[in-house]
Amino acid sequence: MDILLPVLFALGAALSNALATVLQRKAALTVPRSDKLRAGLMLDLLRRRVWLAGIAAVIAAALCQAVALATGPLTVVQPLLVLELPFTLVIGTLLLRGRLSRAGWAAVCAVVAGLAVALGAASPEGNRTHVPMDLWIPALAVCVAAIAGLVLTGIRRPEGRGRAACFGLATAVAYAVTAALMKASMHTLDDDGVVAFLxxxxxxxFALFGVSALFFLENAMQAGPLVASQPAITLGDASVSLALGVTIYAEYVRGGWWLLPQLLGVALIVAGVSALSRVPLARTLTGDDRHAAGAGTA
Incomplete structure (x- = not known):
């Protein structure tokens, strides 16, 4: 199977999402700040070309992800989206005149190297185009139950890292289900046309789970520091997507001694993402300034 096309489009999705984050944050920094909701906020943003460019980048990211999922395994496409955070910080240093320290750059390299090692060792294969309902029903039931449990646990916890991690994991599960359903709908579009797709x-x-993911993401960002939510979102999405790819799309990853380099790659990704989520620039780009006080720098 030609894996180059889905890899390129997955990288395009990660890069476009990163660019969208930076552009939208740059636009948000140019409008008057307020602790209250402002009815005119959207009108202010709509007048700014940089914000509109960010929206265009969001659309480009969605299209790239759709093509990647239609042409490649879920177990390849979703893990590559881990690169969105490093891409965001690199673009942020250029467009927002931010600064990434040596430790920050080392963390970026750790994520990239870890992803390359993990995917190279796993060598995912398979691209089933039709998933029967007897696989969808238990998979969706488990994922919905997991989301419900995480949200209920998060609600019961006070504001802080625990609550942010719970909502972050709920976001990750919703993202993974969104991708799995999007993959199925894109195959429908490719095989049977627009009417069948609609x-x-x-x-x-996937539209419902996508909207839910955005809702959980907003709550995760408000509930606690980025260092608690971002690793849960990034690593959770990749892990759940891997599980869904193997169980419902019959995708295959290598086992045996190949598990050792896979675990090494995952360890590098975990270390890199955790370090990057502590970088002051990351909190600036996500609007996590409320939790910046007292946090260390990378």
């Missing part, structure tokens, strides 16, 4: 339940399913 009438497929998977199309409305």
């Amino acid at each position: 009438t497929a339940w998977q199309t409305y399913g």
Whole structure:
């Protein structure tokens, strides 16, 4: 199977999402700040070309991810989106005149190297185009139950790292399900056309889970520091996507002694993402300034 095309489009999705984050944050920094909701906020943003460019980048990211999922395994596409955080920080240093220290750059390199090692050792294969309902039902039931449990646990916890991690994991599960359903709907579009795509339940399913993911993401960012939510989101999405790819799309990853370099790659990713989420620039780009006080620098 030609893996180059989905890899390129997955990288394009990660890069476009990163660019969108930076552009939207840059636009947000140019409008008057307020602790209260402002009815005119969207009107202010709509007048700014940089914000509109960010929206265009979001659309480009969605299209790239859709093509990547339609042409490649879920177990390849979603893990590559881990690169969104390093891309965001690198672009942020250029467009926002931020600064990434040597430790920050080392963390970026750790994420990139870890991802290369993990995916190279796993060598994911398989690209099933049709998933029967007897696989969808238990998979969705487990994921919905996991999301419900994480949200309920998060609600019961006070504001802080624990609550942010719970909502971050809920976001990750919702993102992974969104990707799995999007992959199915894109195959429907490719095989049966637009009408079939618009009438497929998977199309409305990925839209529902996608909106839910954004809602959980906002709560994760407000609940506690980025260092608690970002690793949960980034690593959780990749892990759940891997599980869904193997169980419902019959994708295959190498086992045996190959597990050792895979675990090494995962360890590098975990260390890199955790370090990057502590970088002051990362908190600036995500609007996590409330929790910046007292945090260390990378």
